[in-house]
Each structure stands twice: as C-alpha cells, then as structure tokens.
Amino acid sequence: MKEGPDIARVAALIGDPARANMLTALMTGKALTATELAAEAGITSQTASTHLAKLDGGNLLRVRKQGRHKYFSLATDDVAAVLEGLMGLAAKSGHLRTRTGPRDASLRKARVCYNHLAGDMGIRMFDSFHGRGFLALEDETLQLTRTGAEFMTGFGIDLDSLTAQKSPLCRECLDWSARRSHLAGSLGRALLARIETLGWARRDAGSRAVLFTQRGEAAFADRLAVAPV
Incomplete structure (x- = not known):
C-alpha cells in the first residue's frame, strides 16, 4: 500500500x-x-x-x-503558492491562453499574487531588498535581517503584529511571468497594503493588475526598488 x-x-x-x-x-x-x-x-x-x-x-x-x-x-497561502507555481510551469512549458491585449502588459508589470505584489515591480522590490541586505537565507529559509527590520519599521510596517501571526514572515514566491522570485509571506502582504494606503497604486477591479500612479511609481523606485550600490 x-x-x-x-x-x-x-x-x-x-x-x-x-x-x-x-x-x-x-x-x-x-x-x-x-x-x-x-x-x-x-x-x-x-x-x-x-x-x-x-x-x-x-x-x-x-x-x-x-x-x-x-x-x-x-x-491558505500554501494553496496560492501552488497555483502560482503551476502558472509558472504552464508559462515555461508554452501552455498560455491565446487572448492578448493591453491588460497583459499591465499584469506583467505589477499584479496581485493572492495578497502580495508580483510582476516586474515585485521582482524589482525583492531584488532590491536582497541586494541591500534586508533579506537573507538562513538554513534555506528566507529571513528578514536586522537592517531589513529597521527599514520596514521606518516604512510604516508593524513587525510585532506580523511576527505574532502563524504565517511565515518572509517567503519566496516564483513569478509566473518572469520565473524569478518576489516576496510573499505576511511581510509581502503588509508591503502591498502599505503601498495602497500611501496611494501609490490601486488594484484594477477587472483583473489582478496593480496600477501605479506616476507619482507612486517614482516613490516606489525611490523607496523600495532602489538598485543596491
């Protein structure tokens, strides 16, 4: 058996x-x-x-x-992670929907992956955090460093509330459109909520796209997606 x-x-x-x-x-x-x-x-x-x-x-x-x-x-977040992984596998294997249009570009640029930011802008943010030493792998697990914690607190993220939750604080999620990582977990969810609260972006009612304002995109690049020195 x-x-x-x-x-x-x-x-x-x-x-x-x-x-x-x-x-x-x-x-x-x-x-x-x-x-x-x-x-x-x-x-x-x-x-x-x-x-x-x-x-x-x-x-x-x-x-x-x-x-x-x-x-x-x-x-759960685990169900969302499996679905996003399957989307990545389908895209890599050439199993794509045939409909094309302006919305596709918006989805690739920035979109909601269950409750966190995905797409090119999510990848840029993840790469920035990793390059600036905010995130590090410890025992094969993604962790927020002390420097990262200081930055998040300064950005308005309540880390005490997040660490009290059962869900992981940080988790890598494979982006289906680029097959590179973006940030999931309770921190990823809190960052997207903070971006929306600041008025940098809003969710498109008709799709998973996240639409940044011109001011919001500039602020996002300045604060969250800064290229590491």
Whole structure:
C-alpha cells in the first residue's frame, strides 16, 4: 500500500478546467460568491456549486457566510503558492491562453499574487531588498535581517503584529511571468497594503493588475526598488 501525501487527489481537484478557472480568479485575494465564480468559469451556478463543494472538501477553499450569500476564498497561502507555481510551469512549458491585449502588459508589470505584489515591480522590490541586505537565507529559509527590520519599521510596517501571526514572515514566491522570485509571506502582504494606503497604486477591479500612479511609481523606485550600490 502506498504511503505519504496523495498528490493525485489534489492535482485532480485543481486540474479540472472549470475549477482551475475559479481558483485562478481567487488569486486576486478577494472572496467571491458562487455566482461570480460561475461566471469566471463559464459554467452554470448549479455546476459551480458542485465544483466548489469538491474544492471545499479538498481543503483548498475557505467558505464564509454573510447574510444570504456564501463567499469563497483560497484556504491558505500554501494553496496560492501552488497555483502560482503551476502558472509558472504552464508559462515555461508554452501552455498560455491565446487572448492578448493591453491588460497583459499591465499584469506583467505589477499584479496581485493572492495578497502580495508580483510582476516586474515585485521582482524589482525583492531584488532590491536582497541586494541591500534586508533579506537573507538562513538554513534555506528566507529571513528578514536586522537592517531589513529597521527599514520596514521606518516604512510604516508593524513587525510585532506580523511576527505574532502563524504565517511565515518572509517567503519566496516564483513569478509566473518572469520565473524569478518576489516576496510573499505576511511581510509581502503588509508591503502591498502599505503601498495602497500611501496611494501609490490601486488594484484594477477587472483583473489582478496593480496600477501605479506616476507619482507612486517614482516613490516606489525611490523607496523600495532602489538598485543596491
């Protein structure tokens, strides 16, 4: 009898095209209703309910009820990391959607990866933090250095609150469009929230794109994506 994790079951849950489309839609970090997810998948509400029940049963979704509606979101950061990794593998293998347009460039430049900043700007920020000694690998685990902690506190990040959480503070996430790392974990989530609070950028309501203002992009380059000396 085979022992260990059953990756075939998880892969089968993700691998159905309708379920894959619904899971991808939840990579915005927003909770969506069954009706909204049905539209994303191009299926009926009844069929969507069946798929959502399977995803929930497989512990890939978190379900919350508010009033008459149920809202669905990804269960954990680990689920989002697996999906982003699969997107990277699909892109590298040439399995790309055929639709092209202006939105594609925006997504490659800056987008939400579940709850943190991805795309070219996310990569630039990660490279800057690493080059300036804010991040370091210790025992194969990404850690925030003392210098990095001082910078984050000065930038308005509440590190005490973040370290009290169960989720990792820092985690590398492979970017599907460039196949290079950007910053995930509770720190990555807090940085994106801070960028939005400062008014540097806003999320595009119709996609995963993060749209920076001209002033915001200049401030981002000056504060977060400075090339190391």
